[in-house]
Amino acid sequence: MEQPYIYILDPYPQQAPEQTRLYPFFQFLRDGRLTTSRCKKCGTLPWPPRVVCPECMSDELEWADLPREGKIYVYTVQETGLPPGYDPPVVFAVIDLANGVRLLSVIEDSEISEIKNGADVELIVKKVPQDRVMPAFRLKR
Amino acid sequence: MRRVALIAAGLTRFGIRQATYRELIQEAGKAAFDSNKNVSPKDIEGFVLSSVFPERSAFQSHVACLAAESLGVRPRKLFGRVENMCGSGIVAIRTAYTAIVTGLADLVMVVGAEKMNVPVPTEAALNMITGLDRDWEGSYGLAAPPMFALSAQAHAAKYGTNEEQLSMVSVKNHNHSKNNPYAHFQKGSTMEQVMCSRMISTPLRLFHCSTMSDGAAAAIFASEERAKGLTDKPIFITGTAQAAHGYAVANFHRDLSHWPALKEAANDAYAMAGIGPDDIDFAELHDCFSIAEIIAYEELGFCEKGEGGKFIEQGLSDYGGKVVVNPRGGLIGCGHPLGATGVAHATEIFLQMRGEAGPRQVPGAKIALSHTNSGPGEHHILIFEKGF
Ligand SMILES: CC(C)(COP(=O)(O)OP(=O)(O)OC[C@H]1O[C@@H](n2cnc3c(N)ncnc32)[C@H](O)[C@@H]1OP(=O)(O)O)[C@@H](O)C(=O)NCCC(=O)NCCS
Ligand SMILES: [Zn+2]
Numbered sequence: 001m002e003q004p005y006i007y008i009l010d011p012y013p014q015q016a017p018e019q020t021r022l023y024p025f026f027q028f029l030r031d032g033r034l035t036t037s038r039c040k041k042c043g044t045l046p047w048p049p050r051v052v053c054p055e056c057m058s059d060e061l062e063w064a065d066l067p068r069e070g071k072i073y074v075y076t077v078q079e080t081g082l083p084p085g086y087d088p089p090v091v092f093a094v095i096d097l098a099n100g101v102r103l104l105s106v107i108e109d110s111e112i113s114e115i116k117n118g119a120d121v122e123l124i125v126k127k128v129p130q131d132r133v134m135p136a137f138r139l140k141r
Numbered sequence: 142m143r144r145v146a147l148i149a150a151g152l153t154r155f156g157i158r159q160a161t162y163r164e165l166i167q168e169a170g171k172a173a174f175d176s177n178k179n180v181s182p183k184d185i186e187g188f189v190l191s192s193v194f195p196e197r198s199a200f201q202s203h204v205a206c207l208a209a210e211s212l213g214v215r216p217r218k219l220f221g222r223v224e225n226m227c228g229s230g231i232v233a234i235r236t237a238y239t240a241i242v243t244g245l246a247d248l249v250m251v252v253g254a255e256k257m258n259v260p261v262p263t264e265a266a267l268n269m270i271t272g273l274d275r276d277w278e279g280s281y282g283l284a285a286p287p288m289f290a291l292s293a294q295a296h297a298a299k300y301g302t303n304e305e306q307l308s309m310v311s312v313k314n315h316n317h318s319k320n321n322p323y324a325h326f327q328k329g330s331t332m333e334q335v336m337c338s339r340m341i342s343t344p345l346r347l348f349h350c351s352t353m354s355d356g357a358a359a360a361i362f363a364s365e366e367r368a369k370g371l372t373d374k375p376i377f378i379t380g381t382a383q384a385a386h387g388y389a390v391a392n393f394h395r396d397l398s399h400w401p402a403l404k405e406a407a408n409d410a411y412a413m414a415g416i417g418p419d420d421i422d423f424a425e426l427h428d429c430f431s432i433a434e435i436i437a438y439e440e441l442g443f444c445e446k447g448e449g450g451k452f453i454e455q456g457l458s459d460y461g462g463k464v465v466v467n468p469r470g471g472l473i474g475c476g477h478p479l480g481a482t483g484v485a486h487a488t489e490i491f492l493q494m495r496g497e498a499g500p501r502q503v504p505g506a507k508i509a510l511s512h513t514n515s516g517p518g519e520h521h522i523l524i525f526e527k528g529f
Contacts, residue, residue, distance in 0.1 A: 011267070013276040047391050048277040074298065074397060076290035078282075078342040081350075083266040086282030092342075094291055094390065094397070104278045104390040117298055134280065 011083070012128045021051050024063055029133050034123050036101070038064035047103050067098035068123040069140065075107065075115055091115060095137055103135070110139040145241045146368040146375035146528060148361055149177035150491035152484075155356035155476040156325040162199035162256040163211050169252060169357035169481075170212040176491070179371040180248070180361055182212055187219030187240050187249035191233035192480040193226055197268045198256045208252050218246035226272040227285075227429060228513040229253065230358070230483020231383075231521035237362045238378055247367040253484035254357035257477075265353045272479075273516070274389040285429060285516075286350055288390055290342040292517050293432035295397035297344065299447070302435060304344055306450035308335040310431035311348045311473055313459055318470020320501040325354045325476030349431040354476025358484035360491070373529060376494045380414030380524035382406040387518035394518070398447075403440035403512070403520040410522040411442075416508065418442035421524075423465040423493060423503040424510040425486035428473050434458075434466065437512060465503045468493065483521065486511035494527045 015026040028035045038045050039053035040060040052059050075093035082088055091107040093115075107115055109124060119139055126136035151172020153165050160168070174180060190205040201207065205222040209215065219240040225232045230253040237249035257265055270279035273288065296302045312332055318324035330348055338347040368375045384402040387393045394401050411417055418441055426441075428434035435449035443464055444452040452458055458466035469475055469489040472482060492498045493506045511523045 011270060011275060011280045011282075013280055048274070048389065074291050074294040076287045076294055076342045076344075078287045078290075079340045080347075081266065081284075081286055081341045082282050083270055083284060084261075084263040085267075090282055090287075092281065092283055092287045092291065102391045102395070104281070104283065106281045117294070128280070 010129065011085070012130070012132050012134070015132050022049055025049055026133055028063065029125055029135060032123070032125060034066045034068055034135055035063045036066055037061040045101060047101050066101055070095045070097035070121055070137070072107070072115065072117055072119045072121055073102070074117055077112060093121070093137065095121060106136050108136050108138060114139060143242050143244065144365040145238050145378045146363050146365060147378070147487060147491055147525065148363050148368050148372045148375060149173045149180055150358070150360040150488040151176050152323055152358035152481070152488045153356050154323045155354040155478060157258050158355040160355065162195055162201065162254060163207060165256065165355060165357040166208045166252055166254045167211050169254065169359040173250070173359035173361055177361065177372060182214045185214045185248055185250045185361070186217060187237060187246035188214050188216035189219065189233045189236045189249065189251045190222040191229040191251065191253035191484060192222060193224055193229055193255055194268050194271060195256065197271065198259050208254070214250060219249055225519070226515040227427065227477070227479050228483060228515035228519060228521040229480045230486065231511060231513045231523055232483070234360065234362070234483060234487060234523060235381055235383065235521070238381060241362060241364050247364045248361070250359065250361050251484055252357065252359045253481035255478035255480040256355050257353040257479070258355055278389055278391070286345055287342040288516065289430040289432055290345045291390065292397045292436065293344055293430070296432060296436065299396070299398045300450065302432070302450040304336060305332070306435065306453055307344065307349050307431040308332055309453045310428060310434045311335045313453065314428060314467050314471040314473040315348070317468055317501060318474025320499065321470050321475065324470045324474050325352060326470070326474050345430055345432070351429045351472035351477035354478050356476065356478035356481045356485070358481045358488050360484055360487040374495055375528040376491060377526050377528045378523055379526045380410040380416070381522060382409035382413065383521045385519040392518070397517065398436070400436055400440050400517050400520070402518055403437065403514070406520045406522045407441045410524050414524040414526070416524070420508050421464050421510045422506045422508050423468055424512065425469070425489055426466055426471065427482070427513045428467060428471040429477060429514070431473065433514065434471070438466070441510070441512065460503070468498065468501045468503055483511065483513045486513070490525050494525070
């Protein structure tokens with residue numbers, strides 16, 4: 001597999017089957033599904049997904065769908081001082097999904113002045129370089 | 142248990158330095174040896190280097206051996222490098238402490254060094270995201286400023302901590318670093334200047350942040366027995382603790398205005414030293430962002446939970462207050478060369494306890510606390526007591 005050098009060292013996660021055992025996560029995400037690993041032994045639903053359950057050390061895990069909707073716990077708008085390759089403003093938010101799983105993501109495709117703590121958000125699929133994807137959210141429409 | 146004494150310490154000027162990584166190490170090492178003429182490089186038995194990303198900023202790994210060779214040290218009882226992001230310096234000191242307590246070594250040198258500023262200035266910000274969960278969070282461009290801004294937002298929402306209070310921390314620390322010729326910023330600052338400075342990540346403005354500084358610091362520790370022959374002014378480590386509760390922001394304590402890992406570490410360290418927060422004369426706290434100092438007041442027990450904003454407002458963390466916080470100017474005034482910061486705390490404590498801190502001297506300083514964080518979920522503490 002030939003990859004440009006930057007693909008290996010840039011800030012985005014490696015997503016191809018040759019690179020990560022978690023590649024199904026990114027394939028599901030392309031279809032608009034947000035998933036994580038669920039432990040078949042103890043039911044733990046960690047974020048981010050794993051290949052070994054952090055609670056019981058089982059490696060018998062399966063993919064479980066997460067809710068596509070959640071609420072903003074808190075957010076911040078970064079206006080300056082971002083790393084190169086990231087254009088301001090970036091809205092970073094801590095998002096609590098409807099089942100209690102928490103993740104940090106970005107709010108895009110939304111009017112910044114309408115973003116509030118407690119606001120409802122929904123999943124969108126963010127495209128990042130080299131044809132990769134990451135989960136992101138927008139204010140619920 | 143064997144007691145451990147701080148017997149020598151020194152540092153470089155912090156700032157945008159026209160000096161390489163290894164030159165900074167040499168400057169700091171010399172300063173430490175100059176502070177105690179009874180110790181020479183050949184006496185050093187153990188050597189610990191604290192450095193976060195020389196692989197990215199100096200294109201150099203295997204740095205403990207580089208540092209030892211640069212300083213003419215030939216360690217044989219303990220040797221290595223530690224990396225725990227911003228808290229690395231205290232982790233390195235704890236490593237030295239543990240080796241001395243167990244009898245593995247009697248005389249250990251700790252050096253903390255970081256070259257933050259690189260030829261392409263924006264690359265420094267990119268290097269910072271390697272210290273977060275880069276796959277799942279850093280890859281959004283998340284670095285420390287927005288991560289701590291989220292804690293500031295949670296603290297504001299729950300306790301009403303406001304921009305004035307955040308700014309007072311900055312003004313205090315900038316005013317302290319006016320008296321520190323080794324600080325990155327030595328001009329002081331005013332409320333107006335802080336509150337009108339450029340927005341970084343809401344609600345944190347430029348002056349609410351520490352900055353990217355190059356620098357190094359060094360400290361030498363000895364067993365009580367060995368210290369007797371080397372100094373008549375030993376400063377003992379009487380308490381120390383650490384706690385880590387989470388790596389990803391998603392896995393920090395659910396209430397981001399509470400940092401229970403810090404509270405846990407503080408209580409363990411106080412118990413070990415047999416003291417409480419009221420006994421601390423001055424503290425070197427990890428004010429990477431002004432909100433971090435406010436939350437640290439609370440978790441360290443200097444005030445009630447949620448009262449950190451009022452604590453700074455009432456001047457209780459300044460000279461003449463309850464506890465002098467960051468007399469050297471903190472990370473906001475001095476700058477924050479990641480691996481060096483915790484060791485620079487020890488350097489300040491060395492000067493203060495000996496009454497050699499000049500215009501920033503804390504009168505009658507006998508007990509000091511040093512705290513660094515490696516993000517809101519990970520904290521490191523040392524308590525020092527004057528032994529003379
Ligand atoms: C706050 C921050 C984003 C600013 O970076 P930036 O936007 O790239 O700013 P620059 O470095 O270009 O600096 C521009 C000017 O502001 C000044 N400046 C930079 N940071 C400053 C600070 N924290 N306080 C006061 N002035 C500052 C610089 O001296 C420079 O002044 P000049 O124009 O007179 O030379 C950056 O310093 C930062 O990321 N700090 C946090 C570091 C960190 O995360 N440490 C780990 C914490 S745990
Ligand atoms: Zn399990």
